[in-house]
Each structure stands twice: as C-alpha cells, then as structure tokens.
Amino acid sequence: xxxxxxxxxxxxxxxxxxxxxxxxxxxxxxxxxxxxxxxxxxxxxxxxxxxxxxxxxxxxxxxxxxxxxxxxxxxxxxxxxxxxxxxxxxxxxxxxxxxxxxxxxxxxxxxxxxxxxxxxxxxxxxxxxxxxxxxxxxxxxxxxxxxxxxxxxxxxxxxxxxxxxxxxxxxxxxxxxxxxxxxxxxxxxxxxxxxxxxxxxxxxxxxxxxxxxxxxxxxxxxxxxxxxxxxxxxxxxxxxxxxxxxxxxxxxxxxxxxxxxxxxxxxxxxxxxxxxxxxxxxxxxxxxxxxxxxxxxxxxxxxxxxxxxxxxxxxxxxxxxxxxxxxxxxxxxxxxxxxxxxxxxxxxxxxxxxxxxxxxxxxxxxxxxxxxxxxxxxxxxxxxxxxxxxxxxxxxxxxxxxxxxxxxxxxxxxxxxxxxxxxxxxxxxxxxxxxxxxxxxxxxxxxxxxxxxxxxxxxxxxxxxxxxxxxxxxxxxxxxxxxxxxxxxxxxxxxxxxxxxxxxxxxxxxxxxxxxxxxxxxxxxxxxxxxxxxxxxxxxxxxxxxxxxxxxxxxxxxxxxxxxx
Numbered sequence: 001x002x003x004x005x006x007x008x009x010x011x012x013x014x015x016x017x018x019x020x021x022x023x024x025x026x027x028x029x030x031x032x033x034x035x036x037x038x039x040x041x042x043x044x045x046x047x048x049x050x051x052x053x054x055x056x057x058x059x060x061x062x063x064x065x066x067x068x069x070x071x072x073x074x075x076x077x078x079x080x081x082x083x084x085x086x087x088x089x090x091x092x093x094x095x096x097x098x099x100x101x102x103x104x105x106x107x108x109x110x111x112x113x114x115x116x117x118x119x120x121x122x123x124x125x126x127x128x129x130x131x132x133x134x135x136x137x138x139x140x141x142x143x144x145x146x147x148x149x150x151x152x153x154x155x156x157x158x159x160x161x162x163x164x165x166x167x168x169x170x171x172x173x174x175x176x177x178x179x180x181x182x183x184x185x186x187x188x189x190x191x192x193x194x195x196x197x198x199x200x201x202x203x204x205x206x207x208x209x210x211x212x213x214x215x216x217x218x219x220x221x222x223x224x225x226x227x228x229x230x231x232x233x234x235x236x237x238x239x240x241x242x243x244x245x246x247x248x249x250x251x252x253x254x255x256x257x258x259x260x261x262x263x264x265x266x267x268x269x270x271x272x273x274x275x276x277x278x279x280x281x282x283x284x285x286x287x288x289x290x291x292x293x294x295x296x297x298x299x300x301x302x303x304x305x306x307x308x309x310x311x312x313x314x315x316x317x318x319x320x321x322x323x324x325x326x327x328x329x330x331x332x333x334x335x336x337x338x339x340x341x342x343x344x345x346x347x348x349x350x351x352x353x354x355x356x357x358x359x360x361x362x363x364x365x366x367x368x369x370x371x372x373x374x375x376x377x378x379x380x381x382x383x384x385x386x387x388x389x390x391x392x393x394x395x396x397x398x399x400x401x402x403x404x405x406x407x408x409x410x411x412x413x414x415x416x417x418x419x420x421x422x423x424x425x426x427x428x429x430x431x432x433x434x435x436x437x438x439x440x441x442x443x444x445x446x447x448x449x450x451x452x453x454x455x456x457x458x459x460x461x462x463x464x465x466x467x468x469x470x471x472x473x474x475x476x477x478x479x480x481x482x483x484x485x486x487x488x489x490x491x492x493x494x495x496x497x498x499x500x501x502x503x504x505x506x507x508x509x510x511x512x513x514x515x516x517x518x519x520x521x522x523x524x525x526x527x528x529x530x531x532x533x534x535x536x537x538x539x540x541x542x543x544x545x546x547x548x549x550x551x552x553x554x555x556x557x558x559x560x561x562x563x564x565x
Contacts (some may be wrong), residue, residue: 011094015101018065019021023060023108031056041239042154042261046130046139047123051226052121055266057112058221062273064112065217068105069210069277071098073284074386079294081387096562103191110188113181118395120177123226124157124164125488131157141246145260154263156225172223180216183209193535201358204337214278217270224265234264288338292329293379299351300378301370304448309367312345314355315382320347322417323410323530326384328354333365333378342384342409342532346416352385355409355448392561394421397432400518402535402556404539405440405557408449411436411532414467419456422465432525435518436471437509473504511540515548519556530561538562 009439041050045411070076077095110261126139146153157167165323190206229239229509242257300312320343327338341354358364369378393399395412401411415436421429438449453471460466518527529545531538538560545558 012097015094016104019101019104019152022063026059026063027056030054030059037228038239039231039234041229041243042138042142042263043226043228045143045243046155048124050119050122050126054123054226054266056115057116057119061109061112061116062270064105064109065104065214065270066277067274068109069281071102071105073281075284075287078386106188106191110184115183117177117181117308124167127155127157128162128164129494131155131162132160136247138243138247145263148260152260152262154227156227171225173225174222175500176220180213180220183213183216187213200339200362201334201337201362208336215276216527218268219275221268221270223327224267227263227265230262230264263445288383291383294380294382296380298377298380302448303356303371306442306448307358307367308448309356309370310353311342311356311370311380312351313380313382318352318382318385319386320345320352320385322347322413324385324387324413325410326352326382326386327356329381329383330366330369331379331381332369333362335364337362342413344409344412346420348417350421351531369489377416386420393517393528393530394418394429394431396516396559397430397525398435398522398527399433399528400435400437400514400527402439402529402531402533402537404439404531404537405441407532408438408440411530412440412449412452414530415452416457418469419459422460422463422468432468433522434469435514436469437474437514438471439474439476439508439537441475441477451452463501472509474509475506476508512547515544515558519548519558523556524554525556527556527558528561529558532562 009373031052033052034055035044035049041053077098081095110518127143130143131138133143143155143157145155146158156171168178186206187209190203196203222368237257237259239261242261245255245257246261294315294317297314298311299314300310302310302312304310321340325340325342327340329338341356342350344355345353347353349379354361356366358367393401399414401414403409403411415434418429418434420426427565456469457466459470530539545560549558550556
C-alpha cells in the first residue's frame with residue numbers, strides 16, 4: 001500500500017520531504033550558529049540556550065510565512081495547470097493538494113510560534129534577573145552596560161521595575177508578537193471543517209487577519225532588542241580573551257582588554273522572506289478584482305425542490321472545462337464575501353450554471369433575494385473558472401464518479417458534456433464506460449438531478465449507447481413511509497423514489513464489491529475514480545483504489561481524484 005501511495009503521490013511526497021528537510025536544516029543550522037558563534041558569547045552569558053531556540057524558530061517562521069500564501073494564489077495554480085497540460089496526469093493532480101499544503105504550513109507556523117514565544121518568555125525572565133542582580137557576575141556586569149552610553153547596551157531591560165507584561169505591551173517586538181500570535185490563533189481555530197462548512201462567514205472574515213499577521217511580522221524585528229557583539233569590537237576585545245576581565249573591577253586598567261565590548265542589533269529580515277510572495281498575492285488580488293468587474297448576465301433562475309437554487313449566467317470571454325468551479329459574490333448581500341461553487345453546466349452549452357443550497361447565512365440570504373419577485377435582478381460577480389481534478393475525467397478509459405449529496409454537482413457537468421461529445425462524435429473522448437454513484441440522505445435533494453439523469457437515460461438508449469452509463473443511487477437516510485412505498489411498488493419498471501429506470505439502493509455502497517466488479521469487467525484498463533464528498537469517504541475510496549490496483553503495469557489501475565474546497 002505504501003509503495004502504491006508513493007507511485008501515485010511521488011510529487012506530493014517529494015514536496016513534503018523537501019519542505020520538512022528545509023525546516024529541519026534551517027532550525028538545526030541557526031540553532032548551532034546562535035549556540036556557538038562567538039559574537040553571541042555575551043548574549044548567551046545572559047540568556048543561555050533560549051537564545052538559540054528563539055532565533056532558530058524565527059528563521060523557520062520566516063520560511064513558512066513565505067510559503068503560506070503560495071497555495072492560495074488560485075490564478076497562479078490555474079496557470080501552472082495550464083502550462084503543464086503535457087505533463088503526466090499524476091503531476092497535474094498533485095496541484096489539487098494546495099489546500100492540504102496550506103494547512104500543513106499553517107500548523108507548522110502555530111508550532112513554531114509556540115516555540116518562539118516560550119523561548120522569549122525565558123529570555124525576558126533572564127534579562128530581568130540579570131538586570132536586578134547586584135553581584136559582579138558576568139550577566140550582572142553586562143546588564144549595566146547601558147550606563148556606559150546610550151548605544152552600549154546588551155540587555156534591553158534597564159530598570160528593576162520592568163515586568164514581562166510591560167515589555168509585551170510597550171515594546172515593538174512585544175506588541176507585534178502579541179498581535180500576530182492572536183491573529184494566528186484566530187485564523188487556525190476558525191478554519192476547522194465544522195466552522196468552514198456551517199459558518200463560512202466567520203472563517204472568511206477571520207482569515208483576512210492575515211493582513212495584520214504580515215504587517216506585524218515585517219515590523220516585529222525592527223527594534224532589534226536581541227543584540228550581539230560587533231565585528232570591530234570582536235577584533236579589539238575578543239570574548240575568549242577578555243570576558244574574564246569584565247567581572248574584575250580595575251581602576252587604572254593597562255592591558256588590551258580595558259575597552260568595553262560594543263554591541264549591535266540583529267537586523268530585521270522578515271521582509272526579505274515575504275516580499276516576493278506578498279507581491280505575487282497582491283497581483284493575484286488585483287487580477288481577481290479586474291475579473292469581478294466584468295459584467296455577468298443572469299439569464300435564468302430556477303428554484304428546485306429542497307431549496308436548491310439554479311443560476312444560469314453568461315459572461316464575455318468565459319470558457320470552462322468540466323468539473324471546474326467559480327467564486328461568486330453578490331454585492332447586495334456582502335461586498336467582500338466570495339463563495340466557491342462547482343459549475344453544473346457543460347462547456348458545450350452557451351451559458352454556465354451553478355446549483356446553490358442553504359449552507360450558512362450568505363446562501364440563505366442569496367436564495368431569499370432571488371425568491372423575492374423583484375423586477376430587477378441582483379448583481380452577481382464571478383471570478384474563475386478554476387481547475388480541479390475532474391477536468392481529467394475524459395483521459396481515462398473507465399471512470400468511476402462518486403458524488404455525496406450536493407457533491408454531485410461536478411458530475412452534472414461531466415455527464416452533460418459526455419452526451420454532447422457523443423452527439424458530435426468527438427475524437428478526444430477516450431472514455432468507454434462510466435460508473436456513477438450518488439449517495440444522498442433524503443429524496444428531496446434528488447429532485448433537480450432527476451431531469452438530467454432521465455433525459456440522458458432516454459437519449460443514450462435512443463442512440464444505442466444505453467450501456468455506456470451505469471449509475472447507482474444510494475439513499476443513506478430513509479424513513480418507513482418510503483420503505484413501505486418501495487415494498488408496494490417493487491415490480492414497477494421505473495424507480496419509486498426517482499422515477500428512473502435504475503433502482504434506488506437503500507443504505508451505503510459495498511465499495512469492496514463495487515471495485516472488484518469494475519476490476520473484473522475492465523482487467524486491462526486505467527480507471528479514474530473521482531469523488532466530490534467528505535474526507536472519510538475519500539480515505540475509504542483511496543484505500544480501495546490501492547487494494548484493487550494490480551502491480552502488473554499491463555493490468556487494471558485505479559487512480560483517485562478528489563475535489564478540494
């Protein structure tokens with residue numbers, strides 16, 4: 001299984017290994033540098049190893065802050081997908097892991113922030129302790145250096161009354177540190193699956209604290225509170241030679257270590273790390289605004305049962321592929337909120353459409369706005385389309401499409417497009433067989449998809465292609481009234497629930513037998529498995545893809561693809 005995973009995800013594994021490797025290298029290199037470099041001999045005399053912990057974690061924080069924006073530059077990712085059309089599909093597929101990588105980098109930032117903060121709390125405690133010491137120990141002598149002149153200090157605390165709270169809220173590093181840590185905590189906690197799915201607005205607005213995070217990060221090191229001995233001072237009074245004389249008070253000093261060591265700040269460098277990604281992201285946002293300004297005409301509004309709203313739209317120059325998605329904004333509801341929706345139209349149609357169900361305040365208000373019989377249609381802004389895995393569906397001889405609930409949307413586009421390609425006898429269609437599985441909790445959600453399946457069923461039968469599409473509808477949440485109805489009408493030609501020729505199956509699919517049947521029917525094919533649904537189902541399907549793929553390159557292979565939102 002591990003071998004199969006590496007074959008299918010070699011690019012992801014390589015990126016992950018490189019990322020972890022660079023983090024480990026940066027941390028180890030700078031930890032040893034600050035723990036051994038003699039310019040920081042005196043700084044270590046006060047702080048001990050906490051200096052190295054703070055500086056090494058700071059370097060890794062800069063590195064990960066540089067990476068965090070790249071996976072969410074969706075126009076950049078679309079461009080990369082476009083330029084690598086000639087690449088193998090396994091490589092293009094890896095770009096769909098952008099949000100997974102974004103989350104990994106975020107978790108790393110949270111971990112490093114904890115290390116950096118704890119190290120600096122130890123540093124503050126040691127700075128304070130050294131400042132208050134009255135003996136002739138080296139930390140105590142070094143802490144009195146500020147009395148020699150304004151720029152001679154090594155210990156940033158010059159008063160015995162200073163507290164950790166005072167430093168945290170009155171110094172630039174303290175205040176910016178508190179602010180960016182709070183911003184990071186809020187962003188990480190508000191981006192859990194539960195909040196994203198049920199309170200998208202909370203996630204959306206909180207995530208824009210990244211502006212404060214980056215501003216704080218750039219300012220954070222400007223004050224240069226952590227200092228080291230200057231190069232000139234090292235040549236004159238090297239600590240290995242002269243440190244012992246600092247603790248011995250001599251009135252008439254005659255040796256070459258009489259001069260006090262001089263210190264300089266470590267220059268702020270976060271801006272160097274984040275400048276390029278921030279500029280790239282600004283360009284990304286400008287591009288989004290420009291695309292949003294282009295006029296969108298809503299040509300048709302359909303209200304389906306179970307409060308599912310269908311919008312059919314047109315936009316000049318809009319070109320889509322199957323399974324792509326767009327971001328939608330409705331300025332009358334919110335100027336800032338953009339929500340992702342999978343396109344349900346086919347590229348061959350002269351419009352593009354989306355299906356929207358109630359999932360939070362924004363969708364509730366949008367559906368409400370369109371339900372009001374206003375003569376003037378609310379304005380809609382569209383950014384996209386953006387590519388995801390299901391564009392690759394025609395590259396496989398056999399495709400298994402799995403949609404859970406509203407996750408059926410990309411497959412509406414695929415099934416329609418396949419029908420158009422059939423009608424036009426398109427030579428690019430490599431697909432010979434499609435297996436379609438739809439898992440749904442209640443019958444109401446089937447309604448808007450019924451017409452499409454019914455018309456496809458009829459048209460494919462008429463053109464002698466009835467065997468091309470095999471589909472199974474699984475009703476996972478059903479009550480006794482449906483069960484009784486089914487029992488009464490079991491012998492009818494069409495299905496009780498959907499009115500379709502293929503029967504609805506009650507309960508969940510037995511994936512092992514489904515995969516085994518496909519493998520038996522297509523022993524030498526490459527099978528693409530496409531899912532739009534929950535993560536638990538993804539893990540299960542991925543497992544069966546590995547289990548049922550043959551190690552022999554001439555035999556059946558299952559490739560797993562998942563939609564990412």
